[in-house]
Amino acid sequence: MAERVFMKGTEAIAEAAVRAGCRFFAGYPITPQNEIPEYMARRLPEVGGTFVQGESEVASVNMLYGAASTGIRAMSSSSSCGISLYSEGVSYCASARIPMVYVNVQRGGPGIGAIQPAQQDYMQATKASGNGGFRMIVLAPDSVQECVDMVYEAYDLAERDQNPVLVLTDGVMGTMMEPVVLPPMKSDEELAECRAKFMPRAIVGHPLGQQAYCRPGSVGDGQEQANIEAAALYETWDKDIRVEEFMMDDAEIVFAAYGISARISRAVVRELRAQGVKAGMIRPITISPFPYDTFRNLDFDRIKGIIDVEMSIPAQMRWDIDFAVQGRCPIKEVLRSGGQLLTNDQVMKGAQEFIKEVL
Template identity: 45%
Template sequence: MPKERGGVKLAEKILMKGSEAIAEAAIRNGCRYFFGYPITPQNEIPEYLAKRLPEVGGTFLQAESEVAAIYMVLGAGAAGARVMTSSSSPGISLKQEGISYMAGAEVPCVIVNIMRGGPGLGAIQGAQPDYWQATRGGGHGDYRLLVLAPATVQEAVNLTYEAFDLADKYRNPVMILGDGILAQIMEPVELPEENKEQPEKTWAVCENHNRPRNIVSSSYPQVDVLEQINLRLHKRYNEIKNNEVRWDSYLLDDAEYVIVAYGSAARIAKAAVKMARAEGIKAGLLRPVSVWPFPVKPFQDILPQVKAFLALEMCTGQMIDDVRLAIGNARPVHHYGRLGGVIPLPEEVLGKLKELVKEGK
């Protein structure tokens, strides 16, 4: 008998690479269109979909560029299809104009960013330098994406599967924010059964003789009309803030020194917490799963017991701003990170924790 998790039936458990697991999860929740352009370290996503989508009656198309790919996504999404694209940091930058258009036109889609070292062309190793881009909209126009950051291959499956439902629910692009580590590691995963029930999209431009022709656009030349559109969108973003905050924790109940990390960095942080506990340091981990909306309340709940926070990121420090905002600068917030694709070791993080304890920070 199939198992269930969160109301979703799980059909099987197999060993999969992160990138391929993301692709399979998308298919199993109705994604039938993928448009993209190759860039390391996410190439196994389009490679997998190039084979699998035709097997389920879907369409895979390698576009001539990232710019072309995102507008193909816009077209398919406007027609009511469940559609996905994936890329890595520089490719996501090229897609930003189209992503803003989709937010303005209220077109749902799923965008996967497998981050790599930067800036510029950078390096292909996993890193986390795109947090600001992802959580602050990235493109022009005062919009937001719902951004989910898995830390394991199983979580990548679960969040990718759910991302299509969230995109349709809020008529907004949803981003899966991963990195080269998550994309390349292999872990056992339970794959959900295929969801064959897709929501009706009465707003889409697809042919329907029972209603007037729909127009999906992000162009509103009349400023008073555009103002109302923006107000409606931001009301929706507030609904996302109220309903879609996700976070996880480890040994947080009595923690005095709290590491804050997401994605692959959180795996390293968890190991550092175990090492710190073995040496008598009351350390814990608070892991944002939705990096937008950011989980503010759990920070406020533990604030009385915490002496200091340590943001662990594989970059110069971008999430640290959100940690400071969440606690209102009521406690010191420190940062530790390695750059350009260098992976921090748990021993290094432990060393930073010991410094904080010694200095009484």
């Protein structure tokens, strides 16, 4: 049964994973996601699962690789500089086509950066989460509810594609409390069914002649063949693109933002509408695959300009927007980074300056 509760983002993420059937979690302490491993350490034993505190992020992601290769639902989470250390294991899972799910609760960067929220891992998440040029679906929630729904769904996507899935959230959503509807607990039967599909590939021991290999690399033309198959998978992801178009029907000023920046931008769009400005917002919900066509097919005769709102300096999602817009309208950036939060006032001020220039 679905139930409505008041929960902190990180804990809601952990509970959603458990309800989706996560029975193994490995993680290493790093702010601002510590409540996820802490919650899992308490919660997993209640459902017959296993929690391991890894000796590092490197170890944790490789434990996840091992656990996921047995066909059970597993998860790990970290934050920014910790996620950098995940690149080894994520790349291995992508190469060996192991369905792994992980969460990045972003903080300021680069380097050790800042423990406060940021959106500075966009490029890493969407373009190169490890060596080798693999891709993965990256879900970018903008509320605790979406964090829950996306973590719950991530397992289905990962298992469908036999590929890693990342939920990219940030320290704001991770640490704030909101009312959420929790999804139902997956039954043992449902989970057994999911696992049964993977069993021929599961690294658990098989009778002679039915050996399962997990190969994150290959000799001869094997690796190229694996890459061709992976590329064919990525081509099928157009159907998975998700994007929110908020008040876009007659919009002349378009905010482009994902995650926490989208929440702030949505409020500013409403304020501008109240002032008579035809503002709207495009919020990529999947940032990989990116909704290029939504930007590409905008009515540029009507649209006066795009305001890219990100908690990253320099801007990162701007690259994807530029790629789609190709200079057909002016683009302004409103940015903060290094753990400094955007405010409604700052976004509004930036918007008003831009409006003066373009309207």
